[in-house]
Amino acid sequence: MTIVIPQSFWLYFTFFALLLIDGLWCMLATRNLVRVLIGIEILMKSVTFFLIVAGYLSGRMALAQALVITVIVIEVVVVVVVAGVILGFFRKRDSLDVRNTRDMKG
Template identity: 45%
Template sequence: MNIVSAIILTAALLMIIAGMFCLVRTYNLIRIIIAIELAMKAITLLLVFSGWVNGNLALAQTFVITMIVLEVIVAVVAAGIIVSLYRKNGNVDIRELTNLKG
């Protein structure tokens, strides 16, 4: 394994860890989505890296493009839900989401 691959994998892992850390650390709904986006960056990197490794970069790029489209739509839906929640609750605090208990 060459050094660049090692650094790429490390960077991807660090981004995922940053995302997970952010996910459990925040009360803010928007920041939760930012955390997920951070993790998705790492996944993008991993996908291109895998194409780079096995020489099938063209295929890897098509994956990345499809994935980016999906990512955007998820972000838009999430933002829409957050804005609607803000209109109901007056804030974007996860501690306010207590209507569902069992």
């Protein structure tokens, strides 16, 4: 069985790229650690979307769904752990400013 990837791929890809840019910008331009976490989340959303689209277009939706469910579980754990790291940083420095994480040199 062969299929041809339809032109609609480009539509989906465009929106994937937009979400990706948004997430990266949010992650890199902000100075608040919690908002970095939000940027990370937006990045993960974009990837989730892309995996589903890939499954949809290639006819492997069941596989893609299985992957996405695993990705979501991983995403939750990563968010919790990163939140813990941010909390620890806040308790130590009483600050959420990203610039305080740039002391190391060399």
